[in-house]
Amino acid sequence: VALVASTRGEEAKKPATLDRLAALLQADLDCVNTLILERMQSPVALIPQLAGHIIAAGGKRLRPMLTLASARMCGYRGARHVALAAAVEFIHTATLLHDDVVDASDLRRGLATANAVWGNKSSVLVGDFLFSRAFQLMVEDGSLRVLGILSEASAVIAEGEVLQLVTSNDTATTEGAYLAVIEAKTAQLFAAASRLGAVITERPREEEEALAAFGRNLGIAFQLVDDMLDYSARQAELGKTVGDDFREGKITLPVVLALREAGEVERAFWRRTLEDLDQHEGDLAHAIELMTRHGTLRATLDCARRYADAARRALAVFRDGPEKRALDEAVDFCLARGH
Ligand code: IPE
Ligand code: IPE
Ligand code: MG
Ligand code: MG
Numbered sequence: 414v415a416l417v418a419s420t421r422g423e424e425a426k427k428p429a430t431l432d433r434l435a436a437l438l439q440a441d442l443d444c445v446n447t448l449i450l451e452r453m454q455s456p457v458a459l460i461p462q463l464a465g466h467i468i469a470a471g472g473k474r475l476r477p478m479l480t481l482a483s484a485r486m487c488g489y490r491g492a493r494h495v496a497l498a499a500a501v502e503f504i505h506t507a508t509l510l511h512d513d514v515v516d517a518s519d520l521r522r523g524l525a526t527a528n529a530v531w532g533n534k535s536s537v538l539v540g541d542f543l544f545s546r547a548f549q550l551m552v553e554d555g556s557l558r559v560l561g562i563l564s565e566a567s568a569v570i571a572e573g574e575v576l577q578l579v580t581s582n583d584t585a586t587t588e589g590a591y592l593a594v595i596e597a598k599t600a601q602l603f604a605a606a607s608r609l610g611a612v613i614t615e616r617p618r619e620e621e622e623a624l625a626a627f628g629r630n631l632g633i634a635f636q637l638v639d640d641m642l643d644y645s646a647r648q649a650e651l652g653k654t655v656g657d658d659f660r661e662g663k664i665t666l667p668v669v670l671a672l673r674e675a676g677e678v679e680r681a682f683w684r685r686t687l688e689d690l691d692q693h694e695g696d697l698a699h700a701i702e703l704m705t706r707h708g709t710l711r712a713t714l715d716c717a718r719r720y721a722d723a724a725r726r727a728l729a730v731f732r733d734g735p736e737k738r739a740l741d742e743a744v745d746f747c748l749a750r751g752h
Pocket of ligand 1: 471472473474475522599635636639752
C-alpha cells in the first residue's frame with residue numbers, strides 16, 4: 414500500500430486510471446467485446462462455458478486498447494483495428510488459460526481460475542481454441558504483415574514461458590535472465606499490439622518502431638509491477654492470489670535483488686523456499702520482510718519507472734492529441750495500479 418501511494422506522491426494528484434483511454438475508445442471497445450463474444454462460440458458447450466467464464470470476468474482490455482489507440486493516433490478511419498484488437502485479446506486470454514495451468518494458480522480476475530473449475534486439460538484445450546480463433550481473425554484481415562507480427566509475438570510469448578519454466582527455482586538467476594523472460598512473455602504482445610496501429614495506417618517505419626518501443630517498454634514496466642504486486646498487493650483488488658510466485662519458486666526481480674543483498678542465513682532461506690520448495694507457515698511473510706528490509710520491492714518499482722519513462726519518450730514522434738494523452742495516462746496507470 415505504501416509503495417503504491419509513493420508512486421502518486423510525486424504528483425499529488427488523483428491516481429491515474431485507464432478511464433480516459435476507455436472513454437476515448439468506448440465505441441470501438443464495445444465492438445471488440447461483441448466480436449470476442451461472437452467468436453468464442455462453438456457447438457461444443459464446454460468451450461463457450463469455459464471461455465465465457467474468463468472473458469466475462471473482465472480484465473482490463475489493456476492490450477486491445479493499445480491497438481485501438483495507436484491506430485487512431487496514426488489517423489486510422491477504417492474498421493480493421495477492431496478485429497485485430499480482438500485477435501490480440503484472444504492471444505492474451507489463451508496465454509492466461511495456459512499460464513494458470515503452468516503456475517497452478519486458482520484465482521484470476523477475482524474468480525476461480527478455469528483450471529480450478531474445469532481442470533487443467535479443459536483449460537489447455539480451450540486455450541488452444543481461443544488461440545486458433547485469433548489466427549482466424551488475422552487471416553480474415555488478410556495482411557501477411559499483420560499475420561507475421563502477431564505470429565512472431567505468439568512464438569516469442571511461448572518461448573518466454575518455456576524459458577521461465579527452465580529458469581524457475583534457480584536462485585542463481587540474473588537480472589538479465591529475468592528481463593529476457595519478461596520481455597518475451599509479456600512485452601512482446603504489448604509491442605505487437607501497439608505496432609499494429611502504424612502498420613494498418615502504413616505510417617513510416619520510424620513511427621512503427623516508435624510504437625513498438627512504446628509497447629515493449631510499457632510491457633516490461635507492467636510485468637515488473639506485476640511481480641512486485643505478487644508480494645505486496647491487496648489480493649481482493651488484484652483479483653489474483655498474492656504469493657503465487659513465491660509458492661512456485663519463481664525468481665522475479667524482487668527476489669533477484671534480495672538475493673544480491675543476502676548473507677549466508679538469508680541465502681539458505683531463499684534456497685530452501687524457492688529451490689527446494691520446502692515452505693512452511695510464515696515463510697512468505699518472512700520473504701516479504703527480507704524484501705522490505707533490503708528495499709527490493711521499491712527498487713523493482715524504480716526499475717519499472719525507468720521503463721515507463723522510456724515508453725513515454727517513445728511517443729515523442731507523435732503529435733499531441735487525445736490518444737497520445739490517454740496513452741500517457743495509461744503509462745502512469747501501469748505504475749500505480751493495484752490490479
Ligand atoms: C496479466 O495481464 C498477465 C501479465 C502479463 C501480468 P493483465 O493484468 O493485463 O490481465 P487482465 O487481462 O487485466 O486480467
Ligand atoms: C504473465 O506471467 C503470463 C503471460 C504473460 C503469459 P505471470 O504468471 O506473472 O502473470 P500472472 O501473475 O499469472 O497474471
Ligand atoms: Mg501466472
Ligand atoms: Mg505474476
